[in-house]
Amino acid sequence: MDLYSVMLVDDEEAVRQAIAKKLDWKEIGFQVIATAENGEEALELAEKLRPDVVMTDIKMPFMDGLTFCNRLKESQKNIKLVIFSGFDEFEYAQEAIKLEVEEYILKPVDSEELRSVFVKLKEELDAEINAKRNQDKFYQYYLKSLPVMKEQFMIGLLEGRIADERIGEMNCSYEVNLEADFYAVVVFRTDTQPKGEREGRKQAMLNLSLKQIIDENTEKDTQMRSFVYLDAVVVILMLEGSAHFARAVREIDQICKIASRLLEINVTAGIGQLVKNLEDVSVSYKGALDAADYRVLLEPNQAIYIKDIQPSINHDFFLDDNDIQKVLKSVKLGQSHEVRVAVADLMNKFKNSNISLRRFQVAMLEMVTELSKLGRSYHLNLEEVFGGNVDFYQEIVSFDSLDDLEDWLINICMKFRTFIRQEQVDSAKLLTEKAKQYIEENYEESKLSVEVLCSHLNVSAAYFSTIFKRETGESFVTYLTNVRMEAALELLNNTGDKTYIIARKVGYTEPNYFSYVFKKKYGISPTKYRMSSLEQNENQD
Numbered sequence: 001m002d003l004y005s006v007m008l009v010d011d012e013e014a015v016r017q018a019i020a021k022k023l024d025w026k027e028i029g030f031q032v033i034a035t036a037e038n039g040e041e042a043l044e045l046a047e048k049l050r051p052d053v054v055m056t057d058i059k060m061p062f063m064d065g066l067t068f069c070n071r072l073k074e075s076q077k078n079i080k081l082v083i084f085s086g087f088d089e090f091e092y093a094q095e096a097i098k099l100e101v102e103e104y105i106l107k108p109v110d111s112e113e114l115r116s117v118f119v120k121l122k123e124e125l126d127a128e129i130n131a132k133r134n135q136d137k138f139y140q141y142y143l144k145s146l147p148v149m150k151e152q153f154m155i156g157l158l159e160g161r162i163a164d165e166r167i168g169e170m171n172c173s174y175e176v177n178l179e180a181d182f183y184a185v186v187v188f189r190t191d192t193q194p195k196g197e198r199e200g201r202k203q204a205m206l207n208l209s210l211k212q213i214i215d216e217n218t219e220k221d222t223q224m225r226s227f228v229y230l231d232a233v234v235v236i237l238m239l240e241g242s243a244h245f246a247r248a249v250r251e252i253d254q255i256c257k258i259a260s261r262l263l264e265i266n267v268t269a270g271i272g273q274l275v276k277n278l279e280d281v282s283v284s285y286k287g288a289l290d291a292a293d294y295r296v297l298l299e300p301n302q303a304i305y306i307k308d309i310q311p312s313i314n315h316d317f318f319l320d321d322n323d324i325q326k327v328l329k330s331v332k333l334g335q336s337h338e339v340r341v342a343v344a345d346l347m348n349k350f351k352n353s354n355i356s357l358r359r360f361q362v363a364m365l366e367m368v369t370e371l372s373k374l375g376r377s378y379h380l381n382l383e384e385v386f387g388g389n390v391d392f393y394q395e396i397v398s399f400d401s402l403d404d405l406e407d408w409l410i411n412i413c414m415k416f417r418t419f420i421r422q423e424q425v426d427s428a429k430l431l432t433e434k435a436k437q438y439i440e441e442n443y444e445e446s447k448l449s450v451e452v453l454c455s456h457l458n459v460s461a462a463y464f465s466t467i468f469k470r471e472t473g474e475s476f477v478t479y480l481t482n483v484r485m486e487a488a489l490e491l492l493n494n495t496g497d498k499t500y501i502i503a504r505k506v507g508y509t510e511p512n513y514f515s516y517v518f519k520k521k522y523g524i525s526p527t528k529y530r531m532s533s534l535e536q537n538e539n540q541d
Contacts, residue, residue: 039063
């Protein structure tokens, strides 16, 4: 049985220990996972551990129990709160009601009363969990999720990730309705750079526009499903008979020309082979991808059917995914000699296969295409990497020996490796410097937190914390505290401000908590530090 979690908060350790020992917590369905001695500490722990129930005293240093409960409710609306206090005053009870506190217990805490409170809390928590499992709520969630599930199902078909026996069931459950005699997958791809002055157009926006054009220009009696996937628009054609396929190919070819004219960019469609079963859609998808890749060798703005080009393909050799991934991994993570080894292994496979130079050039183009995708994933400007020359196809076909092409590919990989490595280093350093600058400019704000900072930087807290710790050797909290303490030293040394004013200037709303942190870091209170500093200055004079 899963246990509900409890956190105890009281400034007296003896009280915390006494309450923790008053009950057999496990027997009533709970476990005490943490204790805290003040509201500040408790808030930090609660954000990290997210307990089901918090039991807190009212009177505590730095942050009282009611303020703590109010702050906690802002971020964890469903948390259960139990307040215990030695003060039987109406104003406290009234404030507790506003905070939707479950129970208000007077000290000293009685074991039976405490047990009764937590038995009741368990019933409430159990009821809430059961409510979340309510069938109607899940059905509404199902309806909202249905479009996403439909798309994920079709992507699963493309990738061949769905067990054959589940395809029919999922097709029906998700209301995709992919019933047909034959299927063919079409992959619409565009040039990476638009023509004219539309260079700022985003690829995602471009694909959505292309999908709309496809949907609007498809004949009404043509059954198909279209969606955006992996920087392309994918169409699953559903045909009543193979005789309808020739007409569909002509229709797709015409759509390419319409889309090219409207979007002012080259649009090519790769068409995979006809298949009879949904479980073979992945085969057609692979063929469509292969056909689309030949757009670099053929005229743009047309439909390319894989069966039309297959007779010219040498089936005795292919560049498989393992070959590609080995080279890409060496470029991303390896040393220079590892890049050379990976390329050499690839080239030896070519040389031992006795393929024609033409087939070799096509394989090289496939490899460089994957390298370019890798570079774009790191936001590299290919013209900057290659000095303005990014016409790989012309360079590849200009070579007439395998050795020259091997040297050329090694050079290409090394250039990518250099720029990617610098981008990896620069992006982490830039993020860290931006964070440091923001902290320097905003440390006086008492509400400054890692969440506030990450919202400003537009990154996740988990990713930021990892990068910041790696670059600085400190956590965000430690770094912020050090900045605040250094600022406090400066104010103590150079101003006559009182301690509570200095506390506020460096981001602490509670002077006592500021003194607590200051003494914890420097081993001396702010007041004594100032007196010591003044005595040293007088002795020097």
